[in-house]
Amino acid sequence: MGRDRRRSGTLLLALTLAADTARAGEPVATVAPGGLVRWSGAHLLECERDGRRWAPLEGACWYPIDLEAEGELELVRRSTGGVAARRVRVGVYPYPVQELEVEEKYVAPPADQLERIERERRAVAALFRLETPRRFAPPLAPPLERLPASGRFGARRVFNGQARSPHSGADYRATPGTPVLAVAPGRVVLAAEHYFAGKSVFVDHGDGLISMSFHLSDIEVEEGSEVRAGDRLGRVGATGRVTGPHLHFGLRWHGARIDPGLLLGADAVAGVVEIR
């Protein structure tokens, strides 16, 4: 629908973008919060959204859409042919509400822990701004040797009756002690015990992709060490804010919290929204 109109619109668009007054026209697709958009093209040079820029990957610009993104987003790319932009609409929030019971200290942390929690939040936020050379290609290797069906990405969380941030990862049930594996080559940028996430390992895979493994019983890598795909990071446990042993696995890509199922597991990449 409207492809010709869109094509002539693109020419016009390149001109207006050059004048730095970008308008991408009507949305060309709807994407779920926490989703991923792929815009393939020839001779791509650079991809951009919200002033953040990155390199194309396998002949396409990939745009991770944050779990709490809303409204319309403008996606920009540069090729040898010039600058182009598209608008996508973020769909209605599709994930259910999940009620959980946890120890009260994870709902109303004691005053003497607030400074620690804030310090940990800042340390983690800094990782999501890292931009190092890319060391992965989709799909990623599984974080558990046998990857069960994942759980409840995006669920709105209610702990002991109180609303909290939505669930920004996938929960995989596994026996305590099961090895947790690196999903791609990278560098361990944080390995520590955090208040909510428990024993946690964060790996920078380059190109702004950070993988996170939470609630481990043991951490088996050092901060600063290099890992290959399949290397052991630690073991499944139940540390931090949990209702039982499981692996919480999360991905941030260019700062956006996305559904890990889009990059790993049996349906990897199948749910990516293609635009043209």
Ligand SMILES: [Zn+2]
């Ligand atoms: Zn989780």
